[in-house]
Amino acid sequence: MEDISKGLEPFRIPIEDTHHLGSFLLYITDSIFPDGTPVTTYEPESSSADGESDEDSTNETYTCSCVANHDDHPSVNICTVENGATCDCVSDFGNFYYMPSGNCDDHKDIDRQLLNLEALPERLPLVECSPICPCSGNCANRLTQRGVLISTTIRPSSSGVGLGLFYISTTHDDLPQGCFVSLYAGEYLTTDQARQRWSNQRVHEEGQGNHILSLKLPGKTWHIDPRFKGNIGRFLNHSCDPNCVIQIVRWGIDSLPRAAIFTKRGVRVGEELTFDYANASGSVDLAAQLDRQNVIEDGAGRTKCLCGSQKCRGWMPFDETL
Numbered sequence: 305m306e307d308i309s310k311g312l313e314p315f316r317i318p319i320e321d322t323h324h325l326g327s328f329l330l331y332i333t334d335s336i337f338p339d340g341t342p343v344t345t346y347e348p349e350s351s352s353a354d355g356e357s358d359e360d361s362t363n364e365t366y367t368c369s370c371v372a373n374h375d376d377h378p379s380v381n382i383c384t385v386e387n388g389a390t391c392d393c394v395s396d397f398g399n400f401y402y403m404p405s406g407n408c409d410d411h412k413d414i415d416r417q418l419l420n421l422e423a424l425p426e427r428l429p430l431v432e433c434s435p436i437c438p439c440s441g442n443c444a445n446r447l448t449q450r451g452v453l454i455s456t457t458i459r460p461s462s463s464g465v466g467l468g469l470f471y472i473s474t475t476h477d478d479l480p481q482g483c484f485v486s487l488y489a490g491e492y493l494t495t496d497q498a499r500q501r502w503s504n505q506r507v508h509e510e511g512q513g514n515h516i517l518s519l520k521l522p523g524k525t526w527h528i529d530p531r532f533k534g535n536i537g538r539f540l541n542h543s544c545d546p547n548c549v550i551q552i553v554r555w556g557i558d559s560l561p562r563a564a565i566f567t568k569r570g571v572r573v574g575e576e577l578t579f580d581y582a583n584a585s586g587s588v589d590l591a592a593q594l595d596r597q598n599v600i601e602d603g604a605g606r607t608k609c610l611c612g613s614q615k616c617r618g619w620m621p622f623d624e625t626l
Contacts, residue, residue: 308458308536309333313451317536319458324467330533333451335489335562343492344435346560367437367556368392381414383433383445391445397431397557399445400424404480414444415453418482419551419566427552429521430564434556448553448564452486454479458539461576463610468576469539479571485548488517488537488563490530498527505531517581519552519561528563537565542620543578545613547571550579578611582621 305318309331319325335343370382370391385402388394401417424430433445454471461468471479493501498516505514515538517528530538540548549568552561565579607620 305457309452313536315452315455317452317456317458319467321460321467324460327531328534328538332489332533332535334487335492335528335560336533338491338493338497343560343562344555367434368394368439370394370433370437370439381442381444383439383443391433391439393431393433393437393556394445400430401444401447414442414447415450417444417447417484418480419447419484421482421549421566421568424551429561430551430553431557432553432555434559437556446555447484448487448562449555452536454483454485456485456536456577458536461541463541463612465610466541467539468541468578469536470576471571471573473573476573478573479567481567481569483567483571485540485565485567485577486536488528488530488540488550488565489535490515490517490528490538491533492560493527493529495525495527498529501529501531517550517563519563521552521561526561537563540565540577540579541611542581542609543611543613544580544609544617545611545615546578546580547575548577548579549583580621 305320306322307316308319308322309317312331312333337343368383368391370387370393383391383394383399385394385399388399391399393399400420400423402420403413403416404418419430430448432448433439433443435446435449437443439446455473457470457472458467459470460466493516498518502514502516515529515531515534517530519526519528547567547569548565548571551564551566553564554561565577567577568579571577609616609618609620
């Protein structure tokens, strides 16, 4: 089967049916702007997505200086909680990654790190070391920057509609809670751009589905659209009782927020990976609101939910601002 990433990810991602990709055109490992510019070029002193002043603006790019303390010990995993005093990023923002078997003795095992979901305060963005920090390849604070590190495949979804992302493994080991799956990568849009795309899609491409993920942060909102250009994150379907969760992460405090997908609980081999579209947007009240409403009058233009879980709300969540 064809590798949808075409070798861009550490693991092959086979896809069983390339005839149902719809409008998907290009696989990318990290998000871009509509003109193709990588989001890593974002400058914090520029205006935010909604035209407001960016309160996080600084004149200098924040980087740590931890590598200077480990030049003589390249096998030591730097930027861990244990040596946080020598890493500015960990000292200031924390590191919520850990090794499931305790401390990591082999720096190659950092790919097996997990996110401690219980210790992470709700809605607190993860802050990893920046790609331009001088840390070496054994930095323990760059998990989401390493690409897709689990075995997955794309095939017809469990609901029977469209494609879905499934966990596969030759070792038959379940995925533990807190395992990094992938970024939710796509094109970063302003609110006006997202509204225009959704409007055009409803008129000209009805039935294609809405892939836009809205990251609602204090003072600003970013919209990630992977419909044309994206990664495997676009193939995770919605569930009202999901096995994955979206966590906002920054690659350095000055960077744009990225949406990272982690397992919310243990995931069995062969199980489809899903997340709750309501909680993914950063709107903590949306899921509760839908739970209270249960059924929306005549669907109110919404899409019926087919997740099949016992907690199904009946209708798909949707960002009303679009």
